[in-house]
Amino acid sequence: MDKHAQAADKAWHSSPRMTDVAKLAGVATSTVSRALANPGRVNEETRRRIAAAAEQLGYIPNTAARNLRVGRSTIVLAALPGPSMIFGASQIIPAVLQGLASTVAEGGFDLIFSNRNSPAAARHVVDLAFGGTVRGVVVLGAADLPAYGSRSLADAGIPVVSLLTDRSAAGIPSVVTNDRAAMREGVLHLIALDHRSFFYIAGESGNYHEVERFSGLLDALAVVGLSDRAVIRHGGHLGFNEGFQNGVEAAHAYLALALARRPTAAVCCADDAAISFIGTVRSNGVAVPEDVSIIGFDGAAVGAFCVPPLTTLEQPAEDLGAQAARIMLDLLGGAAMPAPKTTVPSRLLLRASTATPSGRSER
Structure with missing residues (x-):
């Protein structure tokens, strides 16, 4: 040695x-x-x-030592519902977490993550909250708050903020984008290009984002007097984390339709499905946007590199995370409860995957 x-x-x-x-x-x-x-x-x-003793020995020269000195944690927990950090609207989650983490750090707090993919994991989140290890919890994309046995995060006595899913009706401050209004704008864009028949690729049935986005499509149809008969809806059995598979399955269903019955526009609940739909139909001889226009939802960075580049509703991912962090920091600082729901708008990002049905460019 x-x-x-x-x-x-x-x-x-x-x-x-x-x-x-x-x-x-x-x-x-x-x-x-x-x-x-x-x-x-x-x-x-x-x-x-x-x-x-820890300080005298130099055992914990970090945040944990300070927590012990003051008897108060400086940790905020981001509770993720999936089996990994990439879930749901998978393409935007890293940017959402970046906005959340950086803003929490600016406020003098540390961010840790937990995935609630099993009863044991849910119990861990609840234990951290009730045990005083974490000062607050930001719950991402969850239908329900973490609970184990008779204990629920709602009863832990610490601030809870919902991010990406609206839980304001349950009294939980929520930060979301305008899923419904944004999808309405996107479909109205297609209608302005003279599309009147639509193939909708759905997310998981009952999912908050699926419900909001499909409602936005129906809102747009109602504006011009079209009924839901103008839509062929595919999917509903796969989650957002299975978006690529969903798009491939939807593409094969689209290709199985007789040419005369194929809608001229495909509206996708998420970019993952839109991206795999484009690749699959093009490899089977369908031209995009000449034969079918395609619009997604999320603003995935990879969409710019599709062939053709994907028109999408771009979510303000980092801003969503930062806004949730600011609300959490305000609550930890003793501020009054904020507005029940904070909405950060998405924007329509026009690219070459949408055109008039005859194939003339929208530009």
């Missing part, structure tokens, strides 16, 4: 351990562990002794 490795090994073995903190504080090692993980579950006098 060279001298650098020997020095590193010596430093590792000489570093204070949890048992050292416990011995100096006069408590059990399990008490130190509990104090570090859930400060609210340890009485104030014991917590202060552990914090002092």
